[in-house]
Amino acid sequence: MHLRRCPPQFQFTLTSHLCLDSLSSSPYAQNSACVERALARHLSEFVTPPQNLTVATTGASGALFARHLLQAVERDSRVQTVNFIASDSALRVIAEELGLRGRSNLLGQFIGHTSRKIRQQSNADIGANVASGSYPADAMIVIPCSVGTLARIANGSASHLIERAADVCLKEERPLVLCVRETPLNKIHIRNMYRAADAGATIFPLIPAYYFRPATLDQMAHEFACRVLAHVALPQPDAYRWKG
Numbered sequence: 289m290h291l292r293r294c295p296p297q298f299q300f301t302l303t304s305h306l307c308l309d310s311l312s313s314s315p316y317a318q319n320s321a322c323v324e325r326a327l328a329r330h331l332s333e334f335v336t337p338p339q340n341l342t343v344a345t346t347g348a349s350g351a352l353f354a355r356h357l358l359q360a361v362e363r364d365s366r367v368q369t370v371n372f373i374a375s376d377s378a379l380r381v382i383a384e385e386l387g388l389r390g391r392s393n394l395l396g397q398f399i400g401h402t403s404r405k406i407r408q409q410s411n412a413d414i415g416a417n418v419a420s421g422s423y424p425a426d427a428m429i430v431i432p433c434s435v436g437t438l439a440r441i442a443n444g445s446a447s448h449l450i451e452r453a454a455d456v457c458l459k460e461e462r463p464l465v466l467c468v469r470e471t472p473l474n475k476i477h478i479r480n481m482y483r484a485a486d487a488g489a490t491i492f493p494l495i496p497a498y499y500f501r502p503a504t505l506d507q508m509a510h511e512f513a514c515r516v517l518a519h520v521a522l523p524q525p526d527a528y529r530w531k532g
Contacts (some may be wrong), residue, residue, distance in 0.1 A: 337521045338426030338463070339368040342418050344450045347377025348469035350432035350494050351385045352505060354378075357431055357513040359399050360524055362406060367522065370406040371418050371425070373450050377434070411448045418453040421460045427520045428457045431513075432469035432494050435477050441466065442483035458487050463520050469494040492516055500528040 341361060345354040361367045372395065374382070383389045388397040396402050409416045417423045430437060430450065437450060441464075446452040457464040466489050470477060481491045494512070502508040514527035 336426075337366045339366065340371075340424055340426045341367055341369070341520075342371045342373070342425050342428040342453050342457075344373040344375075344428070344430045344453065345378045345382075346375045346430065346432060346434040346437045346450065347381055348432035348434035348437075348494075349381060349385065350467075350469045351378070351382045352509045353467070353494060353512055354431045355386065355398050356506070356509040357429065357516060358395075358406065360510070360513050360517055361522070362399050362403055364517075364522060364524070367405065371409050371416075371453075372406050373409045373411050373418075373453065375411045375437070375448065375450060409449060411450055413449055414447075414452055416449055416453075419449060419456065421456050423456075425453070425457070425462065427463040427465070428453055429465045429467065429516060429520065430454065431465075431467040431516065433466040435468065435470045435480070438466060438468055438477070438484060439480045441489070442480040442487070454489075458489065461488060464489040465492050465516060465519060466490065467492050467494045467516060490519065492519065497528070499530065 343354070343358060343361070345351065358370070358372065361370050374394065379394075382394075382398075386398075388394065395406055395408055399406070409418065413419075418425050418428075430441075440446065440451045441454045441458075444455060446455045454464055454466075456462075466481075466484060468477075468481065468491060473481075485491050492515075496502075496508040496512045497515070500511060502511065511528055514524040517524055518527065
């Protein structure tokens with residue numbers, strides 16, 4: 289189950305049960321039925337898989353991970369729409385790491401076929417649908433996320449669509465997952481990760497798993513994509529699960 293930040297008027301702690309510690313002084317507390325309806329409405333937002341997803345890829349190394357995530361959401365019938373954004377730097381990385389060139393038919397090259405579900409957006413189009421809080425984007429994943437993109441998101445600088453779409457997720461309190469790819473990390477990187485997390489983002493470093501003994505890079509990238517999607521309430525049926 290994915291938990292996103294709860295609106296201030298419905299703050300609670302989720303352990304083995306709900307502690308309604310902030311509702312006692314609320315006007316809703318006088319009507320228990322109203323409290324139950326309000327909680328049910330807000331909790332439904334946490335457990336409902338996102339139907340409208342934004343996926344962005346930047347100039348950090350790791351284009352293979354973005355490819356596997358896009359392929360997974362393309363197959364997932366729960367996801368109805370995916371808005372895909374690639375920065376100019378991402379195009380260079382994609383060309384160097386995957387041998388794919390240009391924006392023309394980038395998606396077809398990326399996932400292996402054309403898609404009616406995934407829509408490519410220009411990173412220069414600051415007026416695209418995902419740039420507005422009124423557009424019903426349920427969650428956003430930046431994979432891989434460069435430390436430059438991280439810095440702009442963490443500090444509210446939105447000169448391109450990727451940063452603006454991320455900023456919209458933060459201000460609307462929607463799930464935002466940043467798969468940061470950099471090593472080693474300096475203090476600026478660490479501070480920016482803290483700022484982004486403090487604003488509501490999830491820092492999900494691009495660190496693959498090894499305990500399931502992947503035989504190929506594709507297996508490693510696919511499993512990482514499954515982990516990311518599970519974090520936004522889209523668990524994949526073929527994901528590896530540790531059994532002890």
